[in-house]
Amino acid sequence: MKKITLAISLLFCLGATVYSQEQTPQRLLHAAQCLEAKKFLPSSEATKLTFGYSLDEKSYPGDRVIYLVQYEAPAHSNGLVFAIFLTEHDGHQAFNIQNNASFVLSKDEPSGVSFVNPPLGGTWTQEHLAAAIKEIEKQPRFALSVKDLSAADPSLVCEAYTDPQPKKSEK
């Protein structure tokens, strides 16, 4: 029995090593750096924050959106979710933060997700956010150091829905 327990523990350890050694995708790093630049990430004593993400190229025809989840803790399933659109600005890729919410997984909701702080948008948008959260839950997680999040390349273009925005007629 002890041998089986030891073998299972070893497998878990190996799995965790592979999981944590997976290289952080640049797109995820840049998106997270934009969240930090726009003050959307929680201020805490933690030296690392845990993220998951998925890229959606279908829901908004002609547009690419990254759904990014920042988990409250490495082993938790609740946290913050962001919808970040990828656009081009003078040859640079821009990260446009268009939506955010806080969530918990909930069996009481048909979608499996309950929004604590609601996102912007209608039920269609909320369904897509909930589906992305469920999808990301199955994907690898990445631990990014707070130091790396603050060290964004100056050429990184970050925009957010909270930025002041003039109307076309005010130009």
Added chain:
Amino acid sequence: MTNEVGSLSTPKKGNPDVLGDAKDALANTLINNANLDNPAKVAPATGTASTQDAQIMRDAATNRANGGADPVEGRTQFGTTHNPSIQSRSAMNHLKGAAGRETVYEKFGPFRDSVSRRPTWIVIYNDPGH
């Protein structure tokens, strides 16, 4: 508009005018959003709008094109919620006070939501800082 809130309907014994008013406010919010330099992305215009939705959207566009009053006074952001007493949503940008919150400009409901068991409200938000 149909794609964003098409799952909502008037509950039993509810007043159908409330959903009509909500969609009129939403139509004008979408028009205001479209007039921004960088409009927020909304659900793609796939599928067919209901006759009522098409009429509401057409009336709002015609009214605004003719210089008619904007019932939401320039608001560009909207949402849905299951919380009947919502006062605001946090922008979660760590700014204190109004700059960090989007207060409710107007709220409509409750509506039945075909994708949730809970009553749902349509909310028009003030921009952060307003």
